[in-house]
Amino acid sequence: MTTVSVLLFASYADAFGTRRLPVALSAPCAVADVVSALRSLPGGDRLPAKPLVAVNHAFASYDLIVQPTDEVALIPPVAGG
Amino acid sequence: MASPATSSAGLLHSAIVAAPIDVARLISLAQADGVGALSVFLGTVRDLNDGRPVTGMDYEAYEAMAASELAAVAREVCAATPGLRVTIEHRIGTLAIGEVSVAIVAAHAHRGPAMDGSRAIIESLKQRVPIWKREHYVDGDRAWVDPTKSARTLTEGAR
Helix, strand or coil, X not given: CEEEEEXXXXXXXXXXXXXXXXXXXXXXXXXXXXXXXXXXXXCXXXXXXXXXXXXXXXXXXXXXXXXXXXCEEEECCCCCC | CCCCCCCCCEEEEEEEEXXXXXXXXXXXXXXXXXXXXXXEEEEECCCEECCEEEEEEEEEECHHHHHHHHHHHHHHHHHHCCCCEEEEXXXXXXXXXXXXXXXXXXXXXXXXXXXHHHHHHHHHHHHHCCEEEEEEECCCCEXXXXXCCCCCHHHHCCC
């Protein structure tokens, strides 16, 4: 098992009621596994079909393998400007 | 975060800031003797969105990533536009109607690349930089803006 700490922002932080959520997964786990695990948690039904994920400050594909030391963040639809 | 005074081109300054943006300073940093045109884009908080009166706005960022993406967006446009000089800041926190949320200065020897440069940067910023805004409404309600669900999105890019 490995625990990934996922950062949450804006509407996603509201959905889960927190800004940081530890997710326990069996290693090795991909970005897709992190999203699936989040979806099963309370509030996870408010996520869109394929939310954007950033790993170490870069947008990541769903097949990227996540290391426990990686900084993983769920990125709501951006609205800067 | 500001670069030393230099006549070289490229991204000269970029930052996510919590205080009001000093636009005059961004213009000054972009100025150089070889500059013949500065295009300044300011994004401001509007009092109406999707037909609903808005009284203010909270801006939130994934700060570390927003800072790096903001710089990456500006650097990409600079790389595609030889001679372009760019300074840029995006503000976060609670803003009132009319306040500046983002300022982009694109300076060049000629107006075409300067104006195209500032436009390219704001369009790319809106697609990529992890910043979110929550509108305050007259009735006290607040909601995060989701451009993927806005009725305005389809026409906004054409304006």
